[in-house]
Amino acid sequence: MAQTEQNTEQTGTSTDEIIIATDVRKWFGDFQALRGISTVVRRGEVVVIVGPSGSGKSTFIRTINRLERHDEGRIIVDGIEMTDDIRNISQIRSEIGIVFQSFNLFPHLTVLQNLTLAPRNVRHWNRAKSEEKARQLLDRVGIPEQADKFPAQLSGGQQQRVAIARALAMEPRIMLFDEPTSALDPEMIKEVLDVMKELATSGMTIVAVSHEIGFAREVGDRVLFFDEGVIVEEAEPERFFNDPQHDRTKLFLSQIL
Amino acid sequence: MSDRGPVSERGLGAREDVDLLLATQEGVVVESAPKAEPQTPMEWMRQNLFSGWVNALITLASAAFVVFVFYQAARFLLVSAEWEIVRRFLRGYMVGSFPVEELWRVWTCVFLVGALAGLSAGSSRNRLPWPARRIVFGLVVLALAVAFLIFAVKTPLVWGLITAVAVEIIVFRQIGLTLGYQRLRRPLLWGWALSFPVVIIIVRFIGDGVAPRFWEGFFFNIIAATVGIFASFPIGILLALGRRSSLPAVRFFCVGFIEIFRGVPLVAWLVFSKYVVDLLLPPQVDLPDIIKALVAMTLFSSAYIAEIVRGGLQGIDRGQYEAGRALGLSTPRLLGLVILPQALRSTIPAMISHFISLFKDTSLFTAIDVTELLSAARRSSNALEFQGHSMETLLFASLIFWIVAFSMARWSQRLELRLGIGER
């Protein structure tokens, strides 16, 4: 506990530890989804979370930008603790991008408008600046020609790339991914993973729930294995996949490999 | 970018598959029971209308019934009806006892709205093509309207004004066409939004103005419906949002408000309003009864709108809220920019349907002695020389209500078409 206290004191942009979770617990009614999660993510690190269904992966990742509030423990993101009385919750959320399994694009807006909505209304950029940024990002994710279409007119892979671009448009310091490829047809998974890899190598801090082993091995710095609301095993990818220590990890890997 | 094509292309592919399927099925049918290829109307009739003696009997009976109804209707409309009564009381139907020397106010409003309507029609983004059937229908309607005007309008001044409005609409439609949707979208939005306050200022506040108790006839129905629609829309949305609030007090208030106003007949509210509104306002404020009743109608309508909007909100995926919040949007922005635009879009049919019934319900103001169109029509048939001709006046009043209601329904269809673009 004393150690955590120190961490909070030291906060400031200089510190290297951008996400500090300490003994995070969360209940849904009587059911405990998180049973004490502690981990530290460093700036520029790529952390991949794996684990069986219902193990609390989504719940944990969503507590990081407070889409879900945790009941016990502490989460400190970029020096700011996530508590009920955060007045500038919007401010903090706009520093953290999140990409969902089901895209969640705004269907009534064009691709370009999806990308400029938050920059214009949260960052208060003018139209020219936000559109320029949006077009840059569409270029970066490889779909510059789709700017004026509506989400429903795009393929799943294209929609997910728009969702990534929409999150990046806010110039976040951290990107969260919650199974970004598991709703996609196999031939579209690669195009999304390519974008994520490019993002990882560009130095972005990433926490991704994903069972794409290739992604984890290629760009991951660390793998967390969740089961029943706790981190059972934590290791860098090569060791995690080649030489798992725990029986539950072995069992899980034997099922997905 | 080795993507599959956009959904629309894939959709086409799928439809081709279905066509193929149908084609093969048809092929089978053709093999087993070949159909007579060319079909004359006579053959079609024999196959479909006179295939057996029961069928033939039913066909003949229904035909006889339709002919009989048409004959009776035509005989009444063209022979026995006394349309003179409509001609005599036309001004009463339109504006009631609105002072004649103040009618310029009403005409100014008509010109104002005419200009806006012309511009809107011209700049409308999805101009539907005019197939032959529609052109014929349009010409028939136009001919009937002109015939009616020739019959009913007495003074050259009114003729001049009507012609001027028609010309105005055509001219502004052309202007709308040349300027186009993009340039006119914003000005038109403002124009329509400001038109109502401007109308009220012209009628009530320029010079001495005309007091609300003289707002009568069809003019009253239009004003009342406009107030009801535009005032209850935002209130209804707030109530719907309040009903989902996390604060129990707010939720309780909204649910109570909605259930109380929805559960009592509108007529009762109109009559109550005289006393109820006084309880809520300080005694110095002395509103005319009509205004109080308009307040009551607005609250009544907003309870319905709240329920319509609630339905729309229920259709919005939780992911939309999460995506908006995750981007840092504040609650008002999240609702205004992400949630409501989607929720309201899906409620257009129900919303317009409610507005149409609200428009027709303005005839209930007769309960607080407002001589609106329907009561003006009924009263006119009390005149001695027109005893027993209430059918004509009611028909005429109904026709006017129907024309407005029908136009609103058509407009709703166009709106759905236009806003449907980005959906799903």
Ligand SMILES: Nc1ncnc2c1ncn2[C@@H]1O[C@H](COP(=O)(O)OP(=O)(O)OP(=O)(O)O)[C@@H](O)[C@H]1O
């Ligand atoms: N809003 C909620 N209300 C009640 N229970 C919930 C809620 N969200 C999650 N849970 C429960 O919490 C547990 C953890 O859920 P979570 O979504 O975090 O799992 P997950 O590891 O992401 O699983 P998956 O791989 O299926 O996405 C599950 O048992 C789930 O049923």
Ligand SMILES: [Mg+2]
């Ligand atoms: Mg999950």
